[in-house]
Amino acid sequence: MTDTTAPLTPPLTKKDFKSDQEVRWCPGCGDYAILNSVQAIMATLGIPRHQICFVSGIGCSSRFPYYMNTYGFHSIHGRAPAIATGIKTANPELSVWLVTGDGDGLSIGGNHMAHILRRNVDLKILLFNNEIYGLTKGQYSPTSPVGLKTKSTPMGSVDRPFDPLSFALGCGATFVARTIDSHLKHMDQVLRAAAHHKGTAFVEIYQNCVIFNDACFENFADKGVRDDKTIDLRPGEPMVFGKEHDKGIKIVGWEPRIVPAAEADVWRSDTHSPGPAFVMSQLHLDPTMPRPIGILRDVQAPIFEEAVHEQIRAATAKRGEGTLEQLIYAGETWEV
Amino acid sequence: MSTKNPGSDLPLQQQEEVVIRFAGDSGDGMQITGNQFTHTSAIIGNDLATFPDYPAEIRAPAGTRPGVSGFQVRFGSSDIHTPGDQPDVLVAMNPAALIVNIKDLKPGGVVVVNTGQFSESDLKKAALAKSPLTDGSLSAFRVIEIDINKRVTEALKGTTLSSKEVQRCKNFYTLGLMYWVYSRPLETTMKWLTEKFAKRPELAEANKLAMQAGYNAGDIHEMFQGRYEVHPCDVMPKGTYRNIMGNDALAMGLVTGAKLADLRIFLGSYPITPASGILETLSTYKNYGVITFQAEDEIAAICSALGSAYAGYLGITSTSGPGMALKGEGMGLAVSIELPLVIVDIQRGGPSTGLPTKTEQADLLQAIFGRNSEAPIPVIAASSPADAFETAIEAVRIAVTYMTPVILLSDGYIANGAEPWRLPKIEDLKPFPKAFLAEVPADGFLPYARDQYLARPWVKPGTPGLEHRVGGLEKAHLTGHINYEPENHEFMVRMRQSKVMGVRDTIPTPNVFGDSTGELLILGWGSTKGAITSAVEKLRAKGRKVSSLHLRHVWPLPKGLDKIFGCFQSILVPEMNMGQMARVLRSEFQQHNIISYPKVQGLPFRTSELVAKVESLLEE
Numbered sequence: 001m002t003d004t005t006a007p008l009t010p011p012l013t014k015k016d017f018k019s020d021q022e023v024r025w026c027p028g029c030g031d032y033a034i035l036n037s038v039q040a041i042m043a044t045l046g047i048p049r050h051q052i053c054f055v056s057g058i059g060c061s062s063r064f065p066y067y068m069n070t071y072g073f074h075s076i077h078g079r080a081p082a083i084a085t086g087i088k089t090a091n092p093e094l095s096v097w098l099v100t101g102d103g104d105g106l107s108i109g110g111n112h113m114a115h116i117l118r119r120n121v122d123l124k125i126l127l128f129n130n131e132i133y134g135l136t137k138g139q140y141s142p143t144s145p146v147g148l149k150t151k152s153t154p155m156g157s158v159d160r161p162f163d164p165l166s167f168a169l170g171c172g173a174t175f176v177a178r179t180i181d182s183h184l185k186h187m188d189q190v191l192r193a194a195a196h197h198k199g200t201a202f203v204e205i206y207q208n209c210v211i212f213n214d215a216c217f218e219n220f221a222d223k224g225v226r227d228d229k230t231i232d233l234r235p236g237e238p239m240v241f242g243k244e245h246d247k248g249i250k251i252v253g254w255e256p257r258i259v260p261a262a263e264a265d266v267w268r269s270d271t272h273s274p275g276p277a278f279v280m281s282q283l284h285l286d287p288t289m290p291r292p293i294g295i296l297r298d299v300q301a302p303i304f305e306e307a308v309h310e311q312i313r314a315a316t317a318k319r320g321e322g323t324l325e326q327l328i329y330a331g332e333t334w335e336v
Numbered sequence: 337m338s339t340k341n342p343g344s345d346l347p348l349q350q351q352e353e354v355v356i357r358f359a360g361d362s363g364d365g366m367q368i369t370g371n372q373f374t375h376t377s378a379i380i381g382n383d384l385a386t387f388p389d390y391p392a393e394i395r396a397p398a399g400t401r402p403g404v405s406g407f408q409v410r411f412g413s414s415d416i417h418t419p420g421d422q423p424d425v426l427v428a429m430n431p432a433a434l435i436v437n438i439k440d441l442k443p444g445g446v447v448v449v450n451t452g453q454f455s456e457s458d459l460k461k462a463a464l465a466k467s468p469l470t471d472g473s474l475s476a477f478r479v480i481e482i483d484i485n486k487r488v489t490e491a492l493k494g495t496t497l498s499s500k501e502v503q504r505c506k507n508f509y510t511l512g513l514m515y516w517v518y519s520r521p522l523e524t525t526m527k528w529l530t531e532k533f534a535k536r537p538e539l540a541e542a543n544k545l546a547m548q549a550g551y552n553a554g555d556i557h558e559m560f561q562g563r564y565e566v567h568p569c570d571v572m573p574k575g576t577y578r579n580i581m582g583n584d585a586l587a588m589g590l591v592t593g594a595k596l597a598d599l600r601i602f603l604g605s606y607p608i609t610p611a612s613g614i615l616e617t618l619s620t621y622k623n624y625g626v627i628t629f630q631a632e633d634e635i636a637a638i639c640s641a642l643g644s645a646y647a648g649y650l651g652i653t654s655t656s657g658p659g660m661a662l663k664g665e666g667m668g669l670a671v672s673i674e675l676p677l678v679i680v681d682i683q684r685g686g687p688s689t690g691l692p693t694k695t696e697q698a699d700l701l702q703a704i705f706g707r708n709s710e711a712p713i714p715v716i717a718a719s720s721p722a723d724a725f726e727t728a729i730e731a732v733r734i735a736v737t738y739m740t741p742v743i744l745l746s747d748g749y750i751a752n753g754a755e756p757w758r759l760p761k762i763e764d765l766k767p768f769p770k771a772f773l774a775e776v777p778a779d780g781f782l783p784y785a786r787d788q789y790l791a792r793p794w795v796k797p798g799t800p801g802l803e804h805r806v807g808g809l810e811k812a813h814l815t816g817h818i819n820y821e822p823e824n825h826e827f828m829v830r831m832r833q834s835k836v837m838g839v840r841d842t843i844p845t846p847n848v849f850g851d852s853t854g855e856l857l858i859l860g861w862g863s864t865k866g867a868i869t870s871a872v873e874k875l876r877a878k879g880r881k882v883s884s885l886h887l888r889h890v891w892p893l894p895k896g897l898d899k900i901f902g903c904f905q906s907i908l909v910p911e912m913n914m915g916q917m918a919r920v921l922r923s924e925f926q927q928h929n930i931i932s933y934p935k936v937q938g939l940p941f942r943t944s945e946l947v948a949k950v951e952s953l954l955e956e
Contacts, residue, residue: 019805021817050800055643058808065805066818071797073646074807075639076669082604082636086643086651087797089627090602094647094797112639115632308627315622322624324595324762327588332524333578333759334379336568 012043019069030181030207031060034128035067037187038097042070045095045195052095055084057104060135061128061207064099078109081116081125088123089305096123102143103133106164110142117171117200119304124194124201127164128181132213150212165281165296168202169274175201176277176297180221181208186232186293193295199303220284220291233280233294235269241290249283251276256283269298347562348519353412354566355420356514358507359437360429360450362395362405365507370407371754372511376524378579378756381568382411385866386754387419387940392609392692399453399461404436413567417866419753421942425517427510429453429484432462438474446478446560448513450506452485480559484509491549495542505546512550516557519565522547573758580757582721582750583613586680589728590614591624594650596729597736598769600625602644603652604637606659609692610748611682614654634659638666638679645675646806648772648796650732654680657699658689664707667741671711671832673806674784674792676735676742676770678728679713683747685938694938695748697862698913703743704891704920710829712836714738715891717745719865722757724750727888729765734839736770739791745890747912749863749940770794776801783816789842790835836892843889845896850876850883855954857904858884861917864910864941871946882950890917893924901928908933908950910941 017039025031042052052070056062058077065072071094075083080098088096098116105113105127116125132150133139139152143164147156168176175197179190187205194201206217220229231241231249239249240261248264249256256279269277277296283289356373360366367388374386387408396403410420422442428434430453441447449469459467468474469481488509492502508529515522526544533540550556557563594601603626605615619628627649631637638653645651655663660681670677683699685691703715714734718724724746731744773781773793783804784792795802804816812819813827848857850872860868865886875882885900887893901907906929909918915932922930933949935941 021805048800050803051798053797065807068805069803071803072805072807073643073673074805074809075642076665076808079635079639079666082631082639083643083646085629085636086602086604086640086645086649087647088643089629089640090600090644090647090649091796091798111632112636115636308629312622312625312627316625319623322591322621324592324765327591327621327624328759328762329576329578331578332375332379333576334381335576336381336572336574336758 012049014040014043016049017042017069019067021066023067024063025060026211028210029060030130030209031064031128033181033184034126034187034205034207035064037184037191038126039068041188041191041195042068047095051093052097053087054097054099055080055087056099057109058135059101059104059133060209061099061101062104078104078107079112080104081109081112084123085116085119085121085304088121089308092122092305092309098123098125100125100127102127102129102131102141102164106162106167107142113167114171117168117173117202120172120174120199120301121304122199122306124197125203127202127204128207129164129204130207130209130213131161131216132209134209134212138212163281164204165292166278169278169281169297173202173297174199174299174301175295177202177295178204178206178293180206180217180293182221182223183226183293190295193298197298199301229290230293231283231290233267233269233292233296235267235295235298237267238264239267240264251279254279256280256289258289269295346557346560349562349564351564351566352414353410353416354425354518354564355408355410355423356425356427357406357408357423357437357440358427358510359404359406359433360507361398361433362391362393362403363398364405364429365504366405366407366429369507369511370409372525372528373514373520374409374411374754375528375579376515376520377409377411378577379524380520382413382566383416383569383572383756384409384411384754385416385419386410387749388752390693397461399430399432399458401432401436401462404433406433406437411566413569415569415571417870418940418943421944427514429506429510430462431459431464431468434468435462435464438468438477441477443476444478446480447474448480448482448510450484450510451481452483480556482556487549487553488546491546492542495545496538497542501539502542505543508543508547509550512547513553513556515547516551517560517563519563522551572756575758577756577758579754580721580725581613581752581754582718582724582746583610583682583752584617585721585757586718586724586728586744586746587614587617587621589725590618590652590678590732591621591626592725592765593729593732595624596765596767596769597650597732598767599650599736600627601652602627602629602641602649603654604629604631604640604644605654606631606634606637608634608656608659610684610751611654611656611659611680613751614680614682634662635666638663638677642666642670642675642677645670645677646673646797648794650676650678650736652678652680654682656682656684657686657702660699660702660706667713668707668709668711669808670741671707671713672808674739674832675794676739678731678735678742678744680744680746682751683745685936691938693748695863695940696912696936696938697747697864698916698936699745700890700913700916701919703745710833712833713741713743713891714836714839714889715743715745716888717862717890718750719862719886719888721750721753721755723865725757730888733768737768737791737842738789738835738839739794740836745862747863772796772799773802774799782814784811784814786831790831790838839889840892840895843894845894845900846885846887848883848885848900851881852883852900853903854881854883855905856882856908856950857901857906858882858908858910858946858950859887859917859921860884860910861887861890864912867941867943867946868910870943871950874943874947875950880950880954891920898925901925905929906931906953908953910935910946910949912936912940
């Protein structure tokens with residue numbers, strides 16, 4: 001018996017998603033690894049190229065759409081969430097991916113980021129966080145640590161940074177995760193989970209800027225220290241970390257504590273309250289604690305554009321599809 | 337309900353036209369009263385124009401001068417172009433309304449005063465040391481004093497309403513009275529009350545009782561010494577009419593334009609006075625496939641609309657001046673990626689927050705030039721509430737034909753004003769369906785190829801084989817790839833400019849009103865049309881060689897203006913700004929004598945002001 005449901009076109013490969021444009025990031029930039037990962041994942045999603053749209057703002061990361069052989073929109077600084085909301089609402093069939101950075105997404109575009117997250121538009125947000133403004137050549141960003149000396153902070157930054165995951169959780173995001181550009185296996189897992197989430201998926205990717213903020217994540221992201229200095233939050237699994245998988249996290253009251261692995265709490269990303277996720281997103285403020293990566297939150301909520309189209313369906317079902325006659329010759333009319 | 341005529345023994349006089357101004361506290365319901373009077377007058381066939389004038393504060397302190405809300409309506413049996421310069425009748429519900437408005441009343445005019453609101457404390461709230469009713473300051477007018485507070489209390493004695501609720505019916509008592517004076521039927525308002533208060537029938541009933549009581553108050557009618565009739569307008573062209581407000585007409589024009597273009601609407605908007613009505617009205621057209629998105633700010637509003645345009649919708653954003661300032665970068669992106677977008681600017685007084693509820697035309701230069709770099713956008717302007725319908729269709733036509741953002745200007749005067757609208761025949765609305773590129777052309781797909789209008793192809797994401805990227809970086813001619821080469825940049829700047837200036841090829845030369853030669857041509861754009869037309873009629877009746885020309889397309893300017901201007905000694909440009917169109921015309925037509933006539937008071941031009949200005953110019 002032959003399988004009549006088999007697709008007539010051959011399955012897509014990573015190569016199919018490479019555009020004909022020359023990639024113009026700096027040699028050694030973390031963006032290359034992310035682009036590679038995303039292209040590889042795209043090939044596995046079963047979505048044809050013409051149904052995919054990448055949207056970005058301004059910044060190094062925002063050149064991303066030019067390098068994807070899909071539909072793409074490189075917009076203006078900070079506004080990608082608004083553009084993407086318009087695209088996805090107009091055509092909910094499209095798989096929409098938004099690429100942004102710490103400056104684009106959290107500074108100039110912070111307002112739009114807050115609102116797309118609360119609305120729960122069904123699209124995926126990749127926020128490349130390098131804790132620096134790269135394309136404007138090295139000023140501090142809203143995620144730069146206090147004290148960072150940059151071109152605009154010669155005596156060190158006095159701005160308190162905020163944490164992108166805490167921000168997203170505070171906005172009511174239904175999927176919140178973090179990964180690292182140099183941790184390819186982890187990035188692949190997190191991006192796949194994001195791709196399969198229904199609703200807005202917010203993924204922060206620690207991305208190294210080799211030119212203006214090199215090695216800013218090395219004290220926890222480096223291969224040599226990574227296992228001891230990060231904790232991968234896997235929903236349904238114990239919160240265990242360390243090279244020997246010997247340490248764990250237990251939340252006592254509101255306080256996370258390091259405990260032997262056997263006593264670690266099982267991580268849940270779907271609690272009613274985002275409280276536990278928020279606690280974990282702030283974990284590293286205690287320097288003795290590991291940096292949280294993985295999936296902090298994964299819950300379901302109504303989808304914005306579905307609700308919009310449902311109202312249009314309901315209004316049309318009730319009143320019929322409006323005609324020009326009904327539109328214009330409405331209300332009280334009279335003849336002259 | 338009976339509409340018997342209790343004052344039928346009083347003389348009935350014919351009037352050609354009347355201007356009434358209803359004025360009261362913001363909470364007195366003057367806008368409703370005015371709108372009901374307007375609606376009834378429209379339905380019985382008068383031509384009319386209205387001018388609502390209300391404070392920016394929702395409820396300024398009661399009884400104070402800043403809290404005064406007014407609604408002026410002019411109705412007549414002849415052609416009406418403006419709401420009138422001076423009211424014949426002023427209805428003043430309290431001392432503040434009287435003192436703020438009395439200076440506008442025609443000498444010898446009638447002022448109806450609610451004496452029930454004239455206590456010491458009422459006078460104090462209006463910052464009046466003594467009552468204008470007794471100090472002789474109203475001697476130039478015929479004053480009709482009525483204690484409406486008491487009257488309405490008496491009329492509603494048998495109801496279960498609280499005394500506060502009873503007093504809220506004052507405006508309908510007043511409306512009933514004015515309906516009697518001007519021989520209008522009550523049915524339209526009765527029906528409106530039934531629908532409006534469907535869930536509170538006792539309120540509907542009370543307001544109806546109050547209105548009927550005002551209508552039946554025979555002893556008050558004596559004070560008017562007569563009753564008036566204003567016959568239906570007999571010079572209005574034949575057709576089906578409805579009464580329409582500018583924002584509603586504009587919203588309906590956008591829906592119609594989208595239908596004619598075979599597109600669906602996505603409106604991204606952020607609430608702002610006086611443009612919010614567009615968002616509110618379009619949100620009721622869901623069964624026309626209209627998506628309305630109340631964005632988090634003005635920038636998200638235009639950007640979401642542009643995103644929808646990329647996805648194949650007719651993207652629209654609506655705002656007023658401060659919002660226009662915020663949308664500038666988004667407009668530049670729309671220019672760069674060459675997608676259709678309609679940007680609606682309901683102008684109000686500025687700068688900054690300025691006069692949110694007052695009218696102005698001072699966003700013209702912002703609309704034409706207010707973006708970084710070379711970012712040409714066609715700009716068109718509605719001239720009246722009904723004209724906003726056609727102008728909105730024209731905005732859609734230009735946007736989709738030329739794949740360009742279009743700015744559609746209206747203003748507070750048009751937005752909230754109303755007039756009878758002669759409805760277009762559906763078969764006269766000519767479709768201009770927009771075709772999307774749906775497959776790879778035989779000679780290959782070029783996202784920035786050009787058609788005869790220099791427009792690029794519109795491709796919906798989701799179309800196989802046409803995957804492409806757009807963005808705000810300069811792009812290479814044809815391929816759309818990022819390109820920073822000097823020659824290419826200049827080529828693309830010139831291409832975008834040529835495309836927009838090419839709009840001139842598909843717009844008509846406007847017609848001169850009056851003779852095609854003469855001493856003076858009044859050139860207007862936007863909401864000044866009514867006042868200019870009235871002024872030209874008056875001046876021509878006096879034998880003046882004056883004509884007018886009104887622009888719908890303000891950028892690019894239509895062809896043929898040079899020739900028209902050459903037939904007049906001078907061109908007078910009245911504008912509710914400091915001379916912005918005059919500035920544009922002077923730069924385009926250096927050889928003509930262009931005289932600017934600015935007015936920036938948050939108020940429209942009066943016909944009499946224009947007449948006086950022209951006469952003083954001609955006598956120089």
